[in-house]
Amino acid sequence: MFVSVVIPVFNEMRTLEQVIKRVQAVSVEKEIILVDDYSNDGSRELVQSLGEQPNVRAVLHEYNQGKGAALRSGFAAAAG
Numbered sequence: 001m002f003v004s005v006v007i008p009v010f011n012e013m014r015t016l017e018q019v020i021k022r023v024q025a026v027s028v029e030k031e032i033i034l035v036d037d038y039s040n041d042g043s044r045e046l047v048q049s050l051g052e053q054p055n056v057r058a059v060l061h062e063y064n065q066g067k068g069a070a071l072r073s074g075f076a077a078a079a080g
Contacts, residue, residue, distance in 0.1 A: 003030045006074030008067050011041040020050060033077050035059040035070040 005023050009016060016034075023032055036047040038061050051058025059073050 002080040004078035004080035006033045008070035010037040011039045013041045013043045032056045033074045035074040037061050037070045038064040
């Protein structure tokens with residue numbers, strides 16, 4: 001089974017790395033899609049950096065669109 005995990009991100013600098021570690025610890029084949037909704041606390045740069053990992057994809061909004069739009073963007077980018 002292959003699973004796509006979509007994580008909307010807006011100003012989550014303090015918690016994002018811990019969330020990613022927990023998701024990666026689950027033993028199922030997966031991709032993690034991080035959708036940054038134009039964060040301004042450094043999360044955007046962290047999402048870009050994490051997106052360089054093999055099973056992590058970064059989607060970046062050009063302006064703040066809200067959680068629903070972030071989820072839709074992630075679902076559109078999902079392979080699983």
